[in-house]
Amino acid sequence: MRKALTVVYATGVLDPAGIGLTLPIFPRLLQEVGHSDDLGWRFGAFLAIYALMQFLFSPVLGSLSDRIGRRPVMIFSLGGSVIDYLFMASAPSLWLLFLGRTIAGITGASNAVACAYVADMTSEAEPTRRFAQLSACFGIGFIAGPAVGGMLGEYSLRLLSLQPRSSLQLIF
Secondary structure (H helix, E strand, C coil): CHHHHHHHHHHHHHHHHHHHHHCCCHHHHHHHHHCCCCCHHHHHHHHHHHHHHHHHHHHHHHHHHHHHCHHHHHHHHHHHHHHHHHHHHHCCCHHHHHHHHHHHHHHCCCHHHHHHHHHHHCCCCCHHHHHHHHHHHHHHHHHHHHHHHHHHHCCCCCCCCCCCCCCCCCCC
16 A cells, blocks of 8 residues: 555656646747747647646546546556657647647646545545645645756756756756
8 A cells, every 4th residue: 555655646746746847948948839939829828728638637537547447547647748748859840739738638637536546545544644645745746846847948948958058057
């Protein structure tokens, strides 16, 4: 049980860290791929599509995890994040970035699955503690993601080169 909860907690850190990791680079990435400085609707739509897909597919993933199991759905969710990162690293066009973000939103609705997994693995004596730990993991991910993303974004939007973009000294 402890090993399973550790994996769920690690996923609880990785999912929001992955969201936050990309936030500092989105504006420049959209400018580069969209070949335009007009970011207003693009940036808003890029963020909204992810949230909309999570809103729509969270119940679907939760129901699917009831039918086929929590672990396969968690692995599927992490796989969707990998696909999104590959799209962001290599997409030559704006529509491919949006497609990757849509896939990430659909598969990234794993919070419901993680909560269900914790509920399944927790005795009646300790649900408050376990859910607090899961919430702390999400918080750690939301803090660490943007910090790491901002630092890595100074080197490259897609990490294809390791030359700093500016003379800014990275302090961590």
